[in-house]
Amino acid sequence: MTFHRDDQPVLISPFANERVREWPADRYRELVDVILRSESHPVAIIGTRQQRVRANAIVRGFASEKVINACGSLAWDELLIQVDRAPYVVANNSGIAHLAASRGTWTLCIFAASHAMHEWMPRGPKVVSICRTLSCSPCSVGASDYCPNEFACMADLEAADIFWRFHSIRRSHKARLMPARQGEVMT
16 A cells, blocks of 8 residues: 555545444545545555445545555555554444554544444544434344434434544644543434
């Protein structure tokens, strides 16, 4: 994974093992756009080789020197290095979010209300988990592609709102040198 700059990329892992835990691809595209307009960091979409085609929908249209699809291109030891070097990692409630949190990397976890956030969220002093809790959560939709509320707990989370909340917490943490909040719930 290379860029034409010395800057380390923000890592985004937009996949999970259940549809209900995945923030929609168009929201990830919006987030990438906000990151590129607000910061100087490039962005790398990470995942497995099988997720590469789905990741193309996120990176399509962005300049290749700013956004790359790195799905399937990192061995485990390379992934660990990239997570350690990343300015931050963005992921759904997935293994990558827990990995980044455990390594002390700033982590933004976009958490589906399908699971109890305070039980299952990644933990660490640099972790921000954002969830939109609805009256139906936590639910038991699981791997189903059907949700009576059209996955509103994920689909209704706005990219710019999430980014600026996360940015504000990181900035506040740097100013005060205090641990970040363990979770934030959007209602």
